[in-house]
Amino acid sequence: LSQDEVVTAALGLILDRGMSGLTMRSVAQRLGVTPMAVYYYVRDKDDLLRLVSQRISTSWIPLRPAEGGGWEEALRLHLTSMWEVLSRYQGLGSFLIEQPSLGVTSHTVRNGIAFFEAAGFDRVKAQLAWSFAYTYIHGRISVDAHLGHRAEAPRLEGLRAHDYVEFGIEAVIAGLRALRDAEPAEWASRAAGAVPSSRSESAGGG
Amino acid sequence: LSQDEVVTAALGLILDRGMSGLTMRSVAQRLGVTPMAVYYYVRDKDDLLRLVSQRISTSWIPLRPAEGGGWEEALRLHLTSMWEVLSRYQGLGSFLIEQPSLGVTSHTVRNGIAFFEAAGFDRVKAQLAWSFAYTYIHGRISVDAHLGHRAEAPRLEGLRAHDYVEFGIEAVIAGLRALRDAEPAEWASRAAGAVPSSRSESAGGG
DNA sequence: ACCTGAACACCGTTCAAGT
DNA sequence: ACCTGAACACCGTTCAAGT
Numbered sequence: 001l002s003q004d005e006v007v008t009a010a011l012g013l014i015l016d017r018g019m020s021g022l023t024m025r026s027v028a029q030r031l032g033v034t035p036m037a038v039y040y041y042v043r044d045k046d047d048l049l050r051l052v053s054q055r056i057s058t059s060w061i062p063l064r065p066a067e068g069g070g071w072e073e074a075l076r077l078h079l080t081s082m083w084e085v086l087s088r089y090q091g092l093g094s095f096l097i098e099q100p101s102l103g104v105t106s107h108t109v110r111n112g113i114a115f116f117e118a119a120g121f122d123r124v125k126a127q128l129a130w131s132f133a134y135t136y137i138h139g140r141i142s143v144d145a146h147l148g149h150r151a152e153a154p155r156l157e158g159l160r161a162h163d164y165v166e167f168g169i170e171a172v173i174a175g176l177r178a179l180r181d182a183e184p185a186e187w188a189s190r191a192a193g194a195v196p197s198s199r200s201e202s203a204g205g206g
Numbered sequence: 207l208s209q210d211e212v213v214t215a216a217l218g219l220i221l222d223r224g225m226s227g228l229t230m231r232s233v234a235q236r237l238g239v240t241p242m243a244v245y246y247y248v249r250d251k252d253d254l255l256r257l258v259s260q261r262i263s264t265s266w267i268p269l270r271p272a273e274g275g276g277w278e279e280a281l282r283l284h285l286t287s288m289w290e291v292l293s294r295y296q297g298l299g300s301f302l303i304e305q306p307s308l309g310v311t312s313h314t315v316r317n318g319i320a321f322f323e324a325a326g327f328d329r330v331k332a333q334l335a336w337s338f339a340y341t342y343i344h345g346r347i348s349v350d351a352h353l354g355h356r357a358e359a360p361r362l363e364g365l366r367a368h369d370y371v372e373f374g375i376e377a378v379i380a381g382l383r384a385l386r387d388a389e390p391a392e393w394a395s396r397a398a399g400a401v402p403s404s405r406s407e408s409a410g411g412g
Numbered sequence: 413a414c415c416t417g418a419a420c421a422c423c424g425t426t427c428a429a430g431t
Numbered sequence: 432a433c434c435t436g437a438a439c440a441c442c443g444t445t446c447a448a449g450t
């Protein structure tokens with residue numbers, strides 16, 4: 001038995017029975033072992049979920065400055081692959097994307113900001129832009145996960161999940177393109193001075 | 207004792223102790239009653255959460271066709287007030303927005319589509335547009351909720367939560383404005399024919 | 413080092429019973 | 432109609448013990 005096997009068992013359980021089917025006891029049972037054996041390889045359930053997050057976060061195309069295609073295409077590829085991977089795991093996606101190790105890591109944030117700075121966004125706008133793109137795909141995965149297992153969810157005509165993501169990603173790109181060169185006054189008119197031009201005092205989430 | 211008091215107790219518990227502090231037993235304790243008394247007014251925990259959702263969903267500005275201000279301003283007001291209300295309830299927001307009664311109701315969906323049709327979007331684009339706006343704010347509330355109670359979350363300089371939402375809502379509006387008059391080929395280039403121009407065969411989520 | 417067994421403090425919920 | 436009490440089938444987790 002190893003930590004890798006524990007993580008694999010957890011992932012299998014999620015695919016088979018969904019997020020609520022993942023318990024320390026079910027992991028142990030799938031491995032033919034006593035519940036407490038799992039605790040030898042994993043500190044607690046949060047730790048197990050962190051490891052599951054790490055495992056799948058290697059499966060999508062990272063966000064990196066484009067080589068000729070422009071930032072739009074690079075962002076499109078990244079967001080699309082992220083969605084494709086995470087939507088495969090039903091409720092897991094909406095859960096995992098809230099895990100620090102998968103979403104808002106300092107590495108992920110720095111990388112995202114660097115990407116948008118390379119695309120011509122100033123430092124403040126690069127932060128806002130990355131947060132916006134990340135937030136959208138987060139929302140999309142959550143909404144998809146929720147619609148997936150609810151029969152009462154109203155179905156819209158003629159559109160598949162993929163159409164929604166595609167439209168959404170294009171809207172994200174179009175929105176960012178429009179705001180990149182806009183003056184703060186154009187998008188922060190009702191909160192003048194909220195975004196200082198140089199240095200600043202307060203801290204906020206990403 | 208009444209159903210209203212049960213719902214009020216549940217809401218208070220969430221504000222005081224967060225989502226994990228809400229249990230059937232803690233609701234009962236707050237009401238000075240035995241755990242099973244709660245079950246007289248509420249079918250089960252899901253039912254209680256549905257009622258909590260309903261209670262708070264009346265607190266924000268509904269999405270309705272603008273009277274002179276244009277669809278942009280109407281959408282801005284709706285999304286902003288939704289965020290302000292839901293972000294007050296920490297983890298509740300990210301949970302509640304997944305509740306059918308709060309988010310993707312057939313009424314909410316129809317209303318949203320009608321709003322965007324009145325704003326000059328065709329039927330298919332109105333569905334996509336509503337889904338996009340709803341999905342973004344869903345994501346924003348989830349991300350905010352998550353960042354709220356995690357000390358390790360990296361803090362970006364000089365930006366407050368409000369700045370992110372404001373930028374995001376403007377990006378949503380700018381994106382929708384750009385795609386409203388675009389041809390499908392411009393935003394669905396890699397999946398030609400995915401969105402039929404007239405009638406359609408398959409059904410998908412919103 | 414690796415795993416087991418018993419136990420604790422929690423859940424949501426059912427069921428029968430009280431008033 | 433409204434509430435209680437005891438109980439069931441679950442959780443995550445600790446702690447002491449085995450090999």
